[in-house]
Amino acid sequence: MKKHSKLVKYTMAGLALLGALAPMAAKAQEEENDLASVVMITDIGGVDDKSFNQSAWEGITQYGEDNGLERGAEGYDYIQSDSDSDFINNINTAMQANFDLIFGIGYKLEPAINQTAQQFRDKNFIIVDATSEEENVATINFKDHEASFLAGVAAAMTTETDHLGFVGGVEGVVIDRFEAGFVAGAKAVNPDIEITVEYAGSFGDASAGKQIAAAMYANDADIIFHASGDTGNGVFSEAKDLVTNDPSRNLWVIGVDRDQDEEGIVEVDGEERHLTLTSTLKEVGNGILTFIDQTNENGFEATHAVYGLEDGGVDLTEGQLTDEVKEAVAEYRQQIIDGEIEVPETPER
Numbered sequence: 564m565k566k567h568s569k570l571v572k573y574t575m576a577g578l579a580l581l582g583a584l585a586p587m588a589a590k591a592q593e594e595e596n597d598l599a600s601v602v603m604i605t606d607i608g609g610v611d612d613k614s615f616n617q618s619a620w621e622g623i624t625q626y627g628e629d630n631g632l633e634r635g636a637e638g639y640d641y642i643q644s645d646s647d648s649d650f651i652n653n654i655n656t657a658m659q660a661n662f663d664l665i666f667g668i669g670y671k672l673e674p675a676i677n678q679t680a681q682q683f684r685d686k687n688f689i690i691v692d693a694t695s696e697e698e699n700v701a702t703i704n705f706k707d708h709e710a711s712f713l714a715g716v717a718a719a720m721t722t723e724t725d726h727l728g729f730v731g732g733v734e735g736v737v738i739d740r741f742e743a744g745f746v747a748g749a750k751a752v753n754p755d756i757e758i759t760v761e762y763a764g765s766f767g768d769a770s771a772g773k774q775i776a777a778a779m780y781a782n783d784a785d786i787i788f789h790a791s792g793d794t795g796n797g798v799f800s801e802a803k804d805l806v807t808n809d810p811s812r813n814l815w816v817i818g819v820d821r822d823q824d825e826e827g828i829v830e831v832d833g834e835e836r837h838l839t840l841t842s843t844l845k846e847v848g849n850g851i852l853t854f855i856d857q858t859n860e861n862g863f864e865a866t867h868a869v870y871g872l873e874d875g876g877v878d879l880t881e882g883q884l885t886d887e888v889k890e891a892v893a894e895y896r897q898q899i900i901d902g903e904i905e906v907p908e909t910p911e912r
Contacts, residue, residue: 598630599663599858601639603851604653606669608732608766608792610641614820615766615792615847619668619691622848626855636660650675658686664858666691666851669766670737676700687863689854691847692737698865703850706871707737708744709899710843711788712906713879713892714817715748717841718786719756720888723813726757728779730798732766732791741790741819741843743907748895751904759784760910763794772797780805780814786840788817795819796826802838803829810836815883818842822880841882846875873900 827839870876
């Protein structure tokens with residue numbers, strides 16, 4: 564790992580001992596500042612997707628700033644992926660720059676990370692939202708279904724039409740957890756509630772998200788939960804357009820991975836109106852920070868971490884929830900933590 568020097572000030576009295584202690588001090592300082600350089604490869608949603616990738620980048624940025632590191636190969640950085648075909652090239656770029664830790668953000672990078680890890684055993688990789696058995700690949704995963712269950716509870720208790728929508732990015736094991744948890748939570752409140760599920764086929768297509776949301780709202784769904792990265796920005800856009808055109812409509816969006824309250828703010832009659840009912844939280848940044856800190860302390864280990872409600876890895880924001888809904892959400896949260904409710908990870912289709 565790369566060494567990062569720090570400025571050390573000495574008093575006049577201390578200078579008398581400096582000559583004798585210099586070799587020992589230099590060695591200790593070098594060991595103390597043996598900090599990992601870190602890079603993340605984004606999924607196609609982009610580093611500013613206001614969701615999953617952005618949360619990861621915020622964690623890495625905090626690591627760099629907290630330790631006085633600069634952006635670049637000696638400190639921390641990200642490499643943007645605009646399509647799946649970029650993954651291998653971007654990983655190779657990270658290795659050529661000699662970063663100590665290479666993070667793949669999102670399950671779509673799993674094949675590329677595993678393939679590269681097999682070829683370069685001296686490199687250290689971490690994949691978020693996926694699994695790996697490679698000896699030089701650590702994994703960080705989250706119990707998204709638990710937070711999504713709470714989102715379903717909140718939606719079912721808030722809806723005025725008893726019709727909810729779910730917009731997924733790309734079908735797969737990870738987004739299955741969001742869908743399954745959301746449906747289970749909503750049906751725990753109202754077994755007869757109607758839930759329309761649609762997938763955009765992309766995490767980076769806001770226009771598709773807007774189109775799907777338009778159809779759902781037109782069919783009387785009044786709350787849509789999206790788990791679709793940048794595609795979800797289209798869901799917010801449609802909700803804001805509809806409410807701007809007809810302020811009497813009570814439409815909501817449930818955000819994902821980070822607090823997306825700002826994405827749902829619209830001005831109506833000169834006043835701000837918040838259309839983000841709540842957001843599921845996925846502490847990707849904190850999970851990454853924890854891993855980096857452990858690596859700096861103990862060296863790289865191919866650990867497999869899973870974070871849920873119990874350890875604060877996932878949760879639900881208060882958003883615009885009523886006190887009654889917040890109380891119910893808190894009760895369901897505790898039941899999940901206590902093991903009284905087992906939230907499904909796969910949808911019933």
